[in-house]
Amino acid sequence: MKLLKAYSGACLAAASLLAGCSEPEVQKPNIILFLVDDMGWQDTSVPFWKEKTAFNERYHTPGMERLASEGMLFTQAYASSVCSPTRVSLMSGMNAARHRVTNWTLRLNASVDAQHKLLEYPEWNVNGVQPVDSIENSIQATMLPQILKDNGYFTIHCGKAHFGAMTTPSANPLTCGFDVNIAGHAAGGLGSYLGEQNFGNKEKGVHTEPWGVPGLEKYHGDSIFITEALTIEAKKAMDQALSVEKPFYLYMAHYAVHIPLNADQRFYQKYLDLGLPESEAKYASMVEAMDKSLVDLMDYLDEKGIADNTIVLFMSDNGGFSLRPRAGELFTHNSPLQSGKGSAYEGGIREPMIVKWPGKVQPKSSCDDYLLIEDFFPSILEMAGVNDYQTVQTVDGKSFVPMLLNEGTTADGRDLFWHFPNNWGPTGPGIGATSTIRSGDWKLIYYYRDQHFELFNIPQDIGEKQNLVESNPEKVNELAQKLSDYLRSVDAQRPTLKATGKIVPWPDEARAL
Incomplete structure (x- = not known):
């Protein structure tokens, strides 16, 4: 009997070879990248620090708690301090100093840099990232969703795009490699979260640029919050992917929790009852609405029986907003981190x-x-099993898959760089034209307006209260040199001093003066 089985198996194997059969391909994982807009490191009930804070007690994010219980929490994940640089880096794998989309984009060939009494700001790629090389003031890139699409993925964009200026190709996510675009266009904000207000569109059923959200006209006039509407549409798009039997990549890019502050009535009263000021109750309701979307998507995966083959990544695009109309003391809404959105301090760049x-x-x-x-x-390409791909751009990013698998780290011996030679507009701690390096425990910030430096040991001083420049001149010189070498290597642009008409010195040159 054993001989018969062996003979039969051999015949089947031979038949398979003759028929040209091969081992079935390993099923590719579905991937959801859940990106929140302007969410601070502390805007959650999940602690990302050594201790739970008052903000962790304020917010209610059971979805994030659930995700953390099923995955890995990163305590030192960084983005740019404003949105467009982050989103272009995400789509291209390039550092902002290289891709030069260093401030937020909106209108064709128009810089959003505010005027400054001391500095003239350099030209930058105001038209964003593009799939072609024919758009001036832009950076061409082979974009992440396009590579995934070329490798068999059904690619879904849902929510905020903000990849390129109005009227350019990438104002429409469909040109960037997405099979489906839900509500994405050139603008980085919205006029309203409320269906009753047509999501910022002036007329029901009509798209009003720039701040009206397109593509959700069927919800106009309804008492629905846009975060919920986007979630409903995302689930329909995933249904579409399942119907064609393709793995999907869902880029769930919420408009939340960017201003304006609008109350989601499902959660608003709870925070008023807790005694929060009206604006903070609105903000907390927006945070919880975002988290409810995460819950709904994870429930969907369970209901469809695909949770075990779906990767979920959660991230924010920059630090939490800490200006008016937020209530309370400004620049404290990310405490113990210093400052918030737009700042080179941890509050502007460290993310959940x-x-x-x-x-x-x-x-x-x-x-x-x-x-x-x-x-x-x-990292996403590696997790998707896409290893053989080419890009027109230089990819600066390093895969964090070794950290996920506990097989090593890409952090050892690596420096991180931020470059913002621009003027976001508001003023406040760490806000302004800066270049920054994080090297091990140390962080050096260089301010272009007056060429001064700040040096911090982040593990020892997470709030960046103690500037160690005077007591550690050798470390300042070392990091200024590293920062300058990197900026030169990518041909980074710099502001000009109005008083002299000269370009502001590189950090190492400023140290030598």
Whole structure:
């Protein structure tokens, strides 16, 4: 009997070879990248620090708690301090100093830099990232969703795009490699979260540029919050992917929790009852609405029986907004971090990040290694099993998959760089034209307006209260040199001093003066 079985198996194997059969391809994982707009490191009930804070007690994010219990929490995940640089780095794998989309984009060939009494700001790629090389003032890139699409993925964009200026190709996410575009266009904000207000459109059923959200006209006039409407549409798009039997990449890019502050009535009263000021109750309701979307998507995966083959990545695009109309003392809404959105301080660039990868990532785990937003590009491709690809751009990002698998780290011996030679508009701690390096425990910020430096040891001083420039001149010189070498290597642009008409010195040159 054993001989018969062996003979039969051999015949089947031979028949398979003759028929040209091969081993079935390993099923590619579905991927959801859940990107929140302007969400601070503390805007959650999940602690990303050594202790739980008052803000962790304020907010209610059971979805994030659930995701953290099923995946890995990253305590030192970084992005740019404003949105467009982050989103271009995500789509291209390039550092902002290289791609030169260093401020937020909107109108064709128009810089949003505010005027400054001391500095003239350099030209930058105001038209964003593009799939072609024919658009002036832009950077061409082979974009992440296009590579995934070329490798068999059904690619879905849902929510805020903000890849390129109005009227350019990438104002429409469909040109960037997405099969489906839900509500994405050139603008980085919206006029209203409320269906009763047509999501910022002046007339029901009509798209009003720039701040009206397109593509959700069927919800106009309804008492629905846009975060919920986007979630409903995202689930329909995933249904479409399942119907064609393709793995999907869902880029769930919420408009939340960007201003304006609009109350989601499902959660608003609860926060008023807790005694929060009206604006903070609105903000907290927006945070919880965002988290409810995460819950709904994870429930969807369970209902469809695909949770075990779906990777979920959670990230924010920059630090939490800490200006009016937020209530309370400005620049404190990300405490213990210093400042907020637009700032080179930790409050402007450190983000809440969680990754669930069933069967690969240990549940309830955490990682203290640092990483930067461009690292998502090679990491997602590696997680998707896409290893043979080419790009027109140089990819700066490093895969964080070794950290996810506890097989090593890409943080050791690596420096992180931020470059913002622009004027976001508001003033406040750490806000302005700066270049920054994080090297191990040390962080150096260089201010272009007066060429001064700030040096911090981040693990020892997470709030960046103690400037150690005077007591550690050798470390300042070392990091200024590293920062300058990097900026020169990518031909980074710099502001000009109005008084002299000369370009502001590189950091190492400023140290030598």
